[in-house]
Amino acid sequence: MLRDLLYALAGRCPVHDRASAYTIAQLETELGIDPQAMATHQANARDIVDAYADPRLIDCGRRTCRNR
Template identity: 45%
Template sequence: MLTRLLARIAGRCPTHDRASYAVTSCLERDLGMTPSPPPDSLTDTFSDPALIDCGNTWCRTRRP
């Protein structure tokens, strides 16, 4: 409970602050690294938190 409260005060969103394979592999390619192998789940491979509306009115990543 305290952790969730502190995350909320800091404006941290549990949906948008998670690492995703789509974002991580893009960053690895931009840095010239070999991309890590994709996860076993097809959903985890292509999910991008930037495209998801988390439903939190206070989220900084929320799109109008």
């Protein structure tokens, strides 16, 4: 309960502020750290959901997240 209160006070979202392998691979590709990061991530994923799970597409129900 305290954690939820702290997230609300900070304007953070526990769903969207979580690190995901998809987002990390996408950033590595965009920044040029590892140009093959997305391809490697998708090839090594356990299933199609892990390969293409983009947390920005998840609707957590919070109005502030929808407006971003």
